[in-house]
Amino acid sequence: MSPLTLWPATASEQAARIDMLFTGLLVISGAILLLVAGLLLVLCARYRRGSAAPRGDLPDFIRRDVEIGWTAATLFLALFLFWWAGATQLRASDPPAGALEVHVVAKQWMWKTRYPNGAREINALHAPRGEAMRLMMTSQDVIHSFFVPAFRLKQDVLPGRFTEMWFRATKPGEYRLFCAEFCGTDHARMGGTVTVMEPEDFARWVAAQPQEEDLPGEGAALFTALGCSGCHAAASAVHAPVLAGVYGRMVHLADGRTVRADEAYLRDSILQPKRDVVVGYEPIMPSFDGLVDEADLQRLVAYLQSLRGEAAR
Template sequence: MNSPFSLPEASTHAVTVDRIFYLLLVLSGATVVLVFGLILLFAVRYRRGSSAKRGPMPEFLRREFEIGWTLATLLSFVFLFWWAGSADLSSLAAPAGSLEIHVVAKQWMWKTQHPSGAREINALHVPLGQPVHLLMSSQDVIHSFFVPAFRVKQDVVPGRETDIWFQASKLGVFPLLCAEYCGTDHSVMRGKITVMRPEDYARWLVQQPEGDDLAHEGAKLFVSQGCSGCHAGSSNVHAPRLAGIYGRMVQLSDGRTVKADDGYIRDSILQPKRDVVAGYDAIMPSFKGLLDDGELQSLTAYIRSLAEEGSHD
């Protein structure tokens, strides 16, 4: 469905969202017509002085009719809830094997980084027909990543990583907007999403200037920020080795067990006193204010790459 007054449907999710939208539109339209039709009909039929019958309701209208319309509305609402709910749920978990792109929002621009390390500002090139998973965080205030043509909108929050995924289904260039008022230049915090054929995307990617990928950047930070001073195998400080921790369950000193995911690693770096690993002293300093979100993403990517190497042997 692509009428002249509607947005392009440029992602798989957009098609589902629009179907739900049109169904709601038709249902509400039919309800409006029915209700206003009846108001008109009754106003004319039972106008003052008309000879229409005004006795009690006919018997069949009382019970069956009441039960019938109540059930019908209930069932259609349950169906709508199920349909919209499952569409929403499927938009949350990115399929395995998605292309992972890091996004950092700041006043007032979007910075994106491809797995190869290629960076863009206020732009994002993606391949057609492949799921793209965005891992996003903000360097200052709350922003919101909004691509109307994909029907995708997700808040980008400082101090936290949010994510969203989409699969582009049309070639072209589509606007990216910030959908959360974020200060003076909020209205110009825009970008362009370019959907390319996969082979064109691959060609575009190799033409980009060589950037360090996140994990390599993280490896450098790990040394320059002094993490390796405690965490490296050669260190004299009693600190846990980080190889292989990503994705594992970690036993904490207060008895809890937590999964070492992105959020846990982020918290370990920013608020080390909160989740202290069992068997260690809480001597790790907080790096809050010392690392920006891009650096946190790089460090996390580095620790994660250690896990991937660890899982091979």
């Protein structure tokens, strides 16, 4: 048996904040528990049957005022805790610009990670200390959940859409990665390691990985191979939106809605092109559902993201 641990390793900025909130909750709920247990024990001892303690009616103020008092106190405490927890979460909600982006694909029962330079790993993630890293995650089959206790972070990974999480690791070391959403037979073995390294070590490590063509490059090749460029290229005769710079922009749709062209929007537009048609265009694009797999989708989306700068230029 390994030595007794009472507190998990703390290896991300958010982990430190959550530990503080958790400790606060421990203190507050410990105090309430002591109050209730103490009252129970004292009252049970003092008013046991036949004890000499005086009995009789309760003073009037104990009836109404006390009842209203503790209702109000509990309500205020509840609102305070909501504010504290909500504020802690909001501080960490958006990843900083320029965060290192890693793609994660989950499948029964394996994690596949892929770095911007094309390096890939299975059941492992490497992250530089002190730098923000953003995970774009999707699943090929059922719902999984990417859980790193040392980061106090968890995010379900869904089939058919992207979810994301981000963190800034604070302490080099090896930490456990678990799948936290029950995903079938070998759910318990769908784990891995998250290795936090000093930034220079990370740079060396990632450069030393066998590389393939980068994601956006492969996406660009697919963009032509699948025929997307036949319509979406600037010089095309077909009336279709030009996609340079579309990523991250607000788009007006034919039904009057306005949406941001994020990863989810782009992938939806590839799989279900008739759902969110841009105003001024005919719904003539065919669905690529079944023609592209998850990995291809990620390549295409990565390519479209890489066009971000071109419109501005």
